[in-house]
Amino acid sequence: MSECLAPTEYGELDILYQDENFVAINKPSGLLVHRSFLDKHETQFAMQMLRDQLGQHVFPVHRLDRPTSGVLLFALSSKAARDMNQLFIEGTIAKRYLALVRGFAPDSVFLDKPLKEELDKIADKFADQNKAPQEAQTQFNCLYQAALPIPIGKYPTVRYSLVECFPKTGRKHQIRRHLKHLSLPIIGDVNHGDNQHNQFFRDHFELRRLMLFATELSFVHPYTNIAITIKAPLGHDMLQICEQLGWPNEEKDY
Template identity: 70%
Template sequence: MTQLDKEVPVQKAELPELEILYRDEHFIAINKPSGLLVHRSFLDKHETQFAVQMLRDQIGQHVFPLHRLDRPTSGVLLFALSSDVARDAGSLFSDNKISKRYLALTRGFAPEQLFIDKPLKEKHDKIADKFADNNKPPQEAQTDIRCLFQASLPIAVGKFPSVRYSLVECWPKTGRKHQIRRHLNGINHPILNDVNHGDNTQNHFFAEHFACARLMLFASDVYFMHPYTNQTIHIHASLGEQALSIFETLGWPNEESDYFAKED
């Protein structure tokens, strides 16, 4: 089994301090690296590094994650700094006062704009969810997508005479597990290096050609209405040098600011 046949883990070398993107007396947000688990899981018994524990040790106090990011996804991860704030922040999600923007590098030329409204049946892990209800009906799942850039390489891979890529902006309206990954795969534009919901032939080519094995999904922005100040908070996580270098190779802009969310 190669590295591309499983979710990419964190390297065993100690990670540097987590990048803190935002902090006030109630909340803190970090730029979670790809491959880092949010919290301890018995599915990864040998893993020793977790975002919750690392951030707690870094700032010297308990933190409470308000949402999740898949292990291979990087980007904005928001925490409460007390259990009371975590409880109050529940309304951010129940009242749709929080918005999350993702950027995904996908196979093929994605549509210019599309609202994906496709219910998703919850997928259970054989170990972690062995007591879960497998008869639960599909849950409502909605994602707004917009294609920002497209590129083509004159290289035949698999059944395709050339390699085509799109950078897709995604705004999930619901929060189902692997929602963006499953929705994009469902329209035949899977995210590059997505082992569970992607095209492994394309994944292997991409990893070798660009020397990159991470999932090309970035939680770039979080917007929320602060429950105590009523101000709109915007938190942005950078894509990183590796992603920008790949984008430049594809003929796209190479500055972080070129990938900021555009104001309507």
């Protein structure tokens, strides 16, 4: 089952930051970063769309999963891409995400749980199937909780939390898998989530996306040595859901 909506025309990309070396966009949920032979039917990709929008080549320096929205950074030259990639390798770039999860999250928890690499049956057909788990660490902080008097399954109420996520490593689906391990699956996560609650959000909130948002990317600029923080808004739909759950509906509160 797909984690995304049917093909959508995204229009012009929202540019969050730009200088002579780098540009960051607010990637919509459902948009692929670049072409993939696993998604041959797709016609829109963030990399090509941004290239056409700026009229110059762009170079990806990291990635976001297709259903995740938020800050996506590109370099404007191959050298800038190499230098920014080095910062990612060194772990000096801070990433902040927000996730809407099922259940009441603890106030704060640091999860240090190695993850075995998730391999695709087609793309990773020849990869080592017995590769040892890789180090994976994430800090989670609960911002808000809500309970609704609606029975799902054997429980008389539904409980949800908004969780701040700071991955210290960059494993595939790290935040999703770590939250699942904590019994706090992300709403809209088809592969690691709770299908009953995913269906509840589709029925009651008309929500059909993964509720994971890359809200901030912070780093020291490799050429100016200036501290940069790039932020992406949650968007009107998510703020409406926050309001219905009794949480603030202003971007400044997140």
